[in-house]
Amino acid sequence: MFDGLDISGSGISVHRRWMDAVSDNIANINTVSSTDGEAFKERMVVAQAVDYGSGEGGVRIAGAEFGSGEGRLVYEPDHPLADSEGYVRYPDIDLGDQMTQLIMAQRGYQANLASLERATTAYQAALQLGKG
Amino acid sequence: MTSPIGGISLPTLPGIGALGGPSGVGSVVPAPAPGSADGFAAALTGALDQLGSLQSSKDQLAVQAATGDLRDVHDYMIAAQEASVATEMVVTIKNKAVEAFTEIMRMPV
Amino acid sequence: MLISDATMTTLHAALTGLAQRQRVTADNIANVQTPGFLAGRTDFESSLRTELRQGRTPAVSGGSIARSLEPTREDGNNVNLDSETVIATETGLRYQFALTALDGKYGGLRTALRTS
Numbered sequence: 001m002f003d004g005l006d007i008s009g010s011g012i013s014v015h016r017r018w019m020d021a022v023s024d025n026i027a028n029i030n031t032v033s034s035t036d037g038e039a040f041k042e043r044m045v046v047a048q049a050v051d052y053g054s055g056e057g058g059v060r061i062a063g064a065e066f067g068s069g070e071g072r073l074v075y076e077p078d079h080p081l082a083d084s085e086g087y088v089r090y091p092d093i094d095l096g097d098q099m100t101q102l103i104m105a106q107r108g109y110q111a112n113l114a115s116l117e118r119a120t121t122a123y124q125a126a127l128q129l130g131k132g
Numbered sequence: 133m134t135s136p137i138g139g140i141s142l143p144t145l146p147g148i149g150a151l152g153g154p155s156g157v158g159s160v161v162p163a164p165a166p167g168s169a170d171g172f173a174a175a176l177t178g179a180l181d182q183l184g185s186l187q188s189s190k191d192q193l194a195v196q197a198a199t200g201d202l203r204d205v206h207d208y209m210i211a212a213q214e215a216s217v218a219t220e221m222v223v224t225i226k227n228k229a230v231e232a233f234t235e236i237m238r239m240p241v
Numbered sequence: 242m243l244i245s246d247a248t249m250t251t252l253h254a255a256l257t258g259l260a261q262r263q264r265v266t267a268d269n270i271a272n273v274q275t276p277g278f279l280a281g282r283t284d285f286e287s288s289l290r291t292e293l294r295q296g297r298t299p300a301v302s303g304g305s306i307a308r309s310l311e312p313t314r315e316d317g318n319n320v321n322l323d324s325e326t327v328i329a330t331e332t333g334l335r336y337q338f339a340l341t342a343l344d345g346k347y348g349g350l351r352t353a354l355r356t357s
Binding site (some may be wrong): 001002003123126127129130 | 137161197202203204205209210212213216
């Protein structure tokens with residue numbers, strides 16, 4: 001009966017998980033790994049429409065994709081994890097790109113929140129029908 | 133035994149007719165012709181029938197709402213309002229009938 | 242029907258159409274980042290207008306849903322968040338209006354009954 005809430009709720013949830021992934025990427029942007037392992041891989045959420053065929057299903061996370069584990073080789077001989085040639089791996093994550101994603105994810109999150117509030121207002125108004 | 137209120141004219145309910153709306157009459161209980169034998173009985177029976185079907189529609193929608201099968205909450209709210217107004221209408225007709233009958237009975241023979 | 246006239250049926254049809262538009266718009270906003278997603282558009286006004294012009298009692302249905310063919314971005318998505326927000330706001334206000342109008346009709350009927 002209150003499908004509008006579910007649809008917006010799914011949008012809120014997906015955008016929240018997107019923000020979480022981006023925040024995690026940003027937090028690990030300087031996480032160093034040794035060269036015999038992988039660098040921290042950028043995490044990207046894959047959104048997919050929930051399709052009942054009617055355009056009223058909402059959205060879901062279909063899965064996650066990961067960026068390259070190659071990372072960037074940086075010469076830091078003094079780092080405890082440096083290999084015999086003095087190299088360590090840094091994640092291949094671009095801060096500018098992550099910030100752009102964060103802003104978009106926040107915008108989407110706010111928009112779905114507003115959508116939820118509009119649906120709630122409409123349902124509440126309908127429940128007042130006949131009460132003068 | 134004939135209906136005790138047969139032959140009594142149904143007084144017009146002025147407000148109701150005016151609310152016929154763009155589709156005009158047929159949407160509201162029309163006032164039977166004055167003096168018609170079936171005046172009140174027919175009006176009341178018709179109104180009760182329609183009220184019955186409105187009540188059962190409303191109940192069906194309430195069940196759908198309870199099982200989560202109702203698409204739009206306003207469907208139930210509209211059905212509830214229609215049943216409520218219909219109930220008031222039936223009561224009004226009944227009261228008018230009783231009034232008219234009582235008046236007739238008071239007349240000196 | 243004992244109670245509802247063509248105006249009230251029209252308002253009911255509008256409420257149902259607007260509710261579906263609200264859901265489809267919410268779906269668009271939820272999918273603003275979904276690759277390949279085309280925004281949904283609903284139309285109940287056309288059939289409603291046609292039915293009224295032909296003097297028929299309007300059918301209470303949600304209207305038709307179609308996919309927007311506006312140009313897509315790189316990921317194949319064509320949802321414009323600003324447009325959707327405007328549509329959603331307008332839909333909400335029209336829904337409230339229809340409820341108010343319907344409420345007025347019920348109130349009018351009740352007043353007539355009590356003063357008759």
